[in-house]
Amino acid sequence: MSNMTEWLLSDSPTSKGQAFAGRAWRMWLSLLGNPLAITGLIIVVVLVLMAAFAPLIAPYSPIGQDLQNRLLPPSWQHWMGTDELGRDIFSRVVYGSRLTLMIVLLVAAISAPLGLVIGAISGYFGGWVDKVMMGITDIFLSMPKLIMALAFVAALGPGIENAIIAIAITAWPAYARIARAETLTFRNAEFIDAIKLQGASPARIIINHVLPLCTSSMIVRVTLDMAGIILTAAGLGFLGLGAQPPLPEWGAMISRGRAFILDQWWVATMPGFAIIVVSLGFCFLGDGLRDILDPKNEGKS
Amino acid sequence: MSAIDLNNLNIAYSSVQVVHGASLTVNEGESFALVGESGSGKSTILKAICGLNDEWTGEIKLYGEKVDPRNRADISRISQMVFQDPYGSLHPRKTVDTTLSEPLAIHGIKDNGDRVVEMLNAVGLDQRYRFRFPHQMSGGQRQRVAIARALMLKPKLLLLDEPTSALDVSVQAEILNLLKQLRKDQNLTFLLVTHDLPVVSFLCDRLAVMKKGKIVEIATRDQLAKGEFNDAYSQELYHASKHEHVA
Numbered sequence: 001m002s003n004m005t006e007w008l009l010s011d012s013p014t015s016k017g018q019a020f021a022g023r024a025w026r027m028w029l030s031l032l033g034n035p036l037a038i039t040g041l042i043i044v045v046v047l048v049l050m051a052a053f054a055p056l057i058a059p060y061s062p063i064g065q066d067l068q069n070r071l072l073p074p075s076w077q078h079w080m081g082t083d084e085l086g087r088d089i090f091s092r093v094v095y096g097s098r099l100t101l102m103i104v105l106l107v108a109a110i111s112a113p114l115g116l117v118i119g120a121i122s123g124y125f126g127g128w129v130d131k132v133m134m135g136i137t138d139i140f141l142s143m144p145k146l147i148m149a150l151a152f153v154a155a156l157g158p159g160i161e162n163a164i165i166a167i168a169i170t171a172w173p174a175y176a177r178i179a180r181a182e183t184l185t186f187r188n189a190e191f192i193d194a195i196k197l198q199g200a201s202p203a204r205i206i207i208n209h210v211l212p213l214c215t216s217s218m219i220v221r222v223t224l225d226m227a228g229i230i231l232t233a234a235g236l237g238f239l240g241l242g243a244q245p246p247l248p249e250w251g252a253m254i255s256r257g258r259a260f261i262l263d264q265w266w267v268a269t270m271p272g273f274a275i276i277v278v279s280l281g282f283c284f285l286g287d288g289l290r291d292i293l294d295p296k297n298e299g300k301s
Numbered sequence: 302m303s304a305i306d307l308n309n310l311n312i313a314y315s316s317v318q319v320v321h322g323a324s325l326t327v328n329e330g331e332s333f334a335l336v337g338e339s340g341s342g343k344s345t346i347l348k349a350i351c352g353l354n355d356e357w358t359g360e361i362k363l364y365g366e367k368v369d370p371r372n373r374a375d376i377s378r379i380s381q382m383v384f385q386d387p388y389g390s391l392h393p394r395k396t397v398d399t400t401l402s403e404p405l406a407i408h409g410i411k412d413n414g415d416r417v418v419e420m421l422n423a424v425g426l427d428q429r430y431r432f433r434f435p436h437q438m439s440g441g442q443r444q445r446v447a448i449a450r451a452l453m454l455k456p457k458l459l460l461l462d463e464p465t466s467a468l469d470v471s472v473q474a475e476i477l478n479l480l481k482q483l484r485k486d487q488n489l490t491f492l493l494v495t496h497d498l499p500v501v502s503f504l505c506d507r508l509a510v511m512k513k514g515k516i517v518e519i520a521t522r523d524q525l526a527k528g529e530f531n532d533a534y535s536q537e538l539y540h541a542s543k544h545e546h547v548a
Contacts, residue, residue, distance in 0.1 A: 011437060012429030019396045019432040190390035193353055194450065198404040199377035208403075212394050 030292045037288020043281025051098040058091035063246040071264045081266040083256065089270045092248035096271065099249045100278060103164055103233045104226050110168035112222050115175025120210050122176065123183025124202065134180065141173040145228075146235055153241040160249070163242040167232050171225065178221055182214045216293035223286030227279035234275050250275050304329045304458050304490040305350065306362035312345050313356060319345045321514045322359070329364075329457070332484060332491035334501040336538065337511035343494045347460050350492070351382050363458070378408070380458040381451035386467050387443035391435040397421075397446050398431050404453040420449040423486070425479060441472035448479065452487070459484075461493040465500065477503055498542040502526060510535040 007018065008025040031037050050057060060078075066086035074081045080089035122133040140148075145167075152166035153159075186192060187210075195209055236242035237251025245252065250271040257268030305327040312320040320342040327333040335343040348354040350361060355370040362368065363379060384390040391400060401417045410416075421428060424445040435443055444464065451459060464480065465473040481504060484491060493505060501508050502525050510518045510532065518532040528543075530536045 011433070013432040014429075016396060016398060016432060019398075019434065023434070190384040190386060191392045194382070194384065194390055194447070195392075195403065196353065197351055197377060197382055198407055198450075198454070199375045200403075200407050204407065209392060213392075 027292050031288055034288045034291060036284045037291070040281045040284025040286070040288060043277060044285055047097050047101060047278055047281065050094055051101045054095050054098055058088075058094040060088035060091040062092045062095035062248045063087065071260065071267070073264070074266055080270040081264070083253070083267050084260065089253075089267065092253060093250070093271055093274050096248040096250045096253065096274065097278075099160065099243060099247060100230055100233070103160070103167070104229050104282075106164045107168045107171055107229050108222050108226070110164075111171040112175055112218055114168075115172040115177075116179045116211060116214055116218055118172070119176040119179025119181075120183050120206050120214055123180040124187055124206050124210055126187070130180075133176075137173045137176045140170070141177070143170070145170045146232055149232060149236060150239070150241065153236060158241045158244060160243045160247065163233055163236045166236070167229055170232075171229065174225070175218060175221065178217055179214045182217055183210055186210075186213060220286055220290040220293055223282055223289055226282035226286070230275060230279050230282070302329050302365060303327060303362075304331070304364060305333075305492060306360070306365075307346070307350075308360035308362075310346065310349065310357060310359035310361065312342070312349055312354065319514050320349075320357075323511075323514075323516050325509050325516060325519060327490060327492055329490055330488060331507065332493065332505045334493045334495060334505040334508040335511060336495060336498065336501060336508055338496065338538075340513075341511040342514040343511050344462055347382070347462055347492065347494050351380060351460055352376065377404070377456075378454045379456055380460060381454065381456040382460040382462065383444075383447055383451050383464045385463040387440050387447055388435075388467070390447050391443055393435055396432045396434055397426075397438075400446065401450055401453055404450065408454065416453060420452060423452070423483065424449045439472075440468050441475060444468060444472075444476055445479065448476075448483070452483070455487075457488075458490045458492070461491060461495075463495050463497075464493075466495070466497065473500075480504060498525065498539065510538060 008022050010018065010022065013019040013022055031041070064087065066082070068086065069078075069082055070084055070086040072078055072082045078088050078090065080093060083089055083092070118133055118137065122130045148170045149163070149166035152169060153162050156162040156165065192205065192209060195205055233242055233249070234251025234254070237249040238255040240252070240255065243249030243252050253271040254268045257264070257271070261268050303326045305325075307323055307325050310320060310323040311318060323342075323346060325333075335346060337343050345354065349357045350363070352368075352373050355373070357370060360367065363376060366374075368376070395403075398414070398417055401420060402412075402414070405412050405416060417431065418428065421431060426442060426445050426449070430438060430442060430446075435446075438446070448464075461480070465476050468476060477500060480491070483489060491504065493501070495501060502522060505522060507519065507521050508525060509516045510520065510530070512534045518530060518535045520530060520535065524530060525539070528536075528539050530539055
């Protein structure tokens with residue numbers, strides 16, 4: 001173990017792999033020193049495990065109805081109670097983590113690379129390329145997120161896939177802005193001039209030299225935005241435009257529970273609680289990542 | 302044959318003209334210096350020669366070939382540049398090895414890292430620096446990496462933009478000795494931009510004195526050693542630098 005640590009922290013690595021492993025290890029160490037970030041990481045890991053092993057964790061089927069046992073309060077049989085169709089809420093929350101995770105990951109996978117590439121191209125070339133691309137970005141940016149998503153879902157029809165597309169379309173402009181701002185800070189740096197003088201093509205410069213410097217702020221921003229994405233997805237679900245019944249989407253579950261909120265509080269509260277915990281988890285993790293990925297901290301830790 | 306021919310070179314940033322009708326010739330194998338105060342346009346000339354600035358008129362010839370500002374041929378294998386600030390000229394997320402291999406990769410040169418090892422030796426860096434990141438090295442070490450990077454493609458001409466002014470005095474001497482040695486070993490032509498006359502007398506054969514975008518005088522090292530300048534401004538610069546050293 002100590003050999004391993006020594007290898008990782010060596011100040012004269014003998015291979016590219018060791019150099020990058022060493023950097024990753026240093027980041028991991030500084031993440032460990034941040035209790036909030038670790039809390040966030042644990043929540044996210046629990047979410048992932050819950051989604052992966054949902055059939056093993058959930059005691060009941062998420063969609064199986066049992067009308068004899070409807071609207072039961074939390075008990076040892078039903079940890080979070082049952083809803084108006086007698087479905088076990090705990091099982092539904094566990095299965096709902098799959099939907100939440102899927103929405104978050106797909107939105108991030110669609111919008112972050114799109115925003116990154118558009119922002120980097122715009123910032124690197126400047127001039128009319130920048131004007132046109134940022135004009136388009138501004139148009140998208142000027143529309144309220146949820147309203148825009150609503151319009152898309154209205155046009156494409158309700159459903160979880162369309163909700164994902166709609167959220168992704170509204171999420172990328174912010175990333176394009178960040179990537180552009182980052183690119184502007186070093187497009188005239190001497191290391192970019194140096195690589196130009198070596199005869200590199202603009203595509204090569206953007207992919208190999210500009211994008212790696214934008215990714216850390218992008219990772220932070222995406223992680224922080226995950227909470228917002230979850231809330232937007234839940235909002236769409238609540239309005240009946242996201243996941244359709246009987247899918248156990250958390251937002252849709254709250255919407256159903258609204259009718260009983262005064263007498264059977266647990267129906268709406270339990271999924272709401274899940275949304276809050278997961279959103280907080282992503283926020284904490286994002287905050288911690290910002291501290292360790294900040295290029296200004298590079299080499300100081 | 303001459304390495305660089307500048308003929309009536311004019312450079313303007315938007316509407317402000319920075320260089321007025323500069324003409325000079327640098328012979329192959331020669332070490333030539335451009336000196337002058339900051340703002341005199343010496344770095345601007347360097348940028349025009351290497352292609353980082355295309356807003357010029359007049360004529361630039363490299364090894365007899367005319368350079369067309371609108372349709373630049375790739376001159377990366379002929380001429381390379383070393384920048385002033387070793388903290389800003391290396392990519393912060395790339396190891397020394399990646400930085401040095403990149404020019405080879407761009408030009409599709411197959412190489413198993415032999416050239417990287419060779420260049421690290423040539424610039425006097427131990428092999429244990431090969432996989433370090435820039436933030437794990439000192440300014441002098443970084444500048445050695447920058448010099449190694451400039452020499453990866455075996456250029457004949459090296460443009461040096463105040464290569465030592467951002468370094469400590471003791472490290473400056475090391476880098477200057479290294480540059481002198483490399484020039485001898487690899488038959489390089491130097492075009493050096495500096496405001497430091499002792500550096501010129503150490504490293505260069507001839508110098509051009511610039512004032513407000515004009516070349517006021519071209520002198521030899523002997524003239525510099527004796528302080529025999531014809532132009533009043535050159536004299537002034539010479540005495541200012543003498544004074545600096547007494548102080």
